[in-house]
Amino acid sequence: MTRQVPIGVLISGSGTNLQAIIDAIDAQVLDARIEVVVSNKADAQGLARAKKHRLCTEVVDPKGFPSREAYDQAVVEILQRRGVELVVLAGFMRLLSPVFVKSYSNRIMNIHPALLPAFPGLRVQKKALEHGVRFSGCTVHFVNDECDEGPIIIQAVVPVFANDNETSLTARILQQEHRIYPRAIQLYAEGRLHVVGRQVLIDHLTTDESQVLIQPPL
Ligand code: GAR
Numbered sequence: 001m002t003r004q005v006p007i008g009v010l011i012s013g014s015g016t017n018l019q020a021i022i023d024a025i026d027a028q029v030l031d032a033r034i035e036v037v038v039s040n041k042a043d044a045q046g047l048a049r050a051k052k053h054r055l056c057t058e059v060v061d062p063k064g065f066p067s068r069e070a071y072d073q074a075v076v077e078i079l080q081r082r083g084v085e086l087v088v089l090a091g092f093m094r095l096l097s098p099v100f101v102k103s104y105s106n107r108i109m110n111i112h113p114a115l116l117p118a119f120p121g122l123r124v125q126k127k128a129l130e131h132g133v134r135f136s137g138c139t140v141h142f143v144n145d146e147c148d149e150g151p152i153i154i155q156a157v158v159p160v161f162a163n164d165n166e167t168s169l170t171a172r173i174l175q176q177e178h179r180i181y182p183r184a185i186q187l188y189a190e191g192r193l194h195v196v197g198r199q200v201l202i203d204h205l206t207t208d209e210s211q212v213l214i215q216p217p218l
Pocket of ligand 1: 011012013014015016017018046090091092093111112113121122174177
């Protein structure tokens with residue numbers, strides 16, 4: 001059996017991706033152990049999910065810190081104290097400073113609700129709709145010093161329909177986030193991810209050339 005990777009999950013909000021990770025561990029399709037859940041917000045709904053599963057939680061309120069670096073250093077210390085090897089950003093709505101990124105180089109993952117490098121930043125489902133794209137989706141990537149810019153691990157594509165609004169597209173994308181995030185972490189757990197420059201090389205992949213999507217359909 002693959003070892004259980006000690007992970008720390010960072011959240012700011014509802015924590016549905018955290019829940020998907022918890023569920024994947026429970027279903028034994030993800031060889032990870034959540035050592036700590038850290039939130040920058042005391043009222044994050046995800047904290048209740050963590051507590052329900054008896055996970056250790058920490059709230060680190062940015063208000064108490066003089067700088068982004070000081071805040072990040074405090075979070076890194078919590079993660080290191082708990083023996084966290086891989087940091088999982090699951091709706092953590094703060095940019096990480098180089099202090100953080102250096103401490104966990106190529107060991108921080110983020111999930112983003114768009115097909116990067118298209119639509120980095122915030123409210124990206126709205127931006128995708130306004131742009132008129134036929135597909136959007138989600139991306140799990142390693143975090144580097146630039147926002148939403150690091151090497152891509154896995155992506156899922158969803159269609160965008162004429163009658164979509166921000167809510168419906170967000171929900172369609174979120175469903176796929178819950179599938180690909182545990183998968184990305186499992187690939188890490190299996191030691192199959194190798195960052196080479198901008199690329200993430202994955203050991204033992206199969207390819208399927210028929211995986212073409214056309215929207216609207218032919
Ligand atoms: C998710 O859609 C995630 O992709 C997004 O926040 C949501 C968190 O949902 N993250 C970002 O936009 C990061 N820039 P959750 O709290 O229910 O997992």
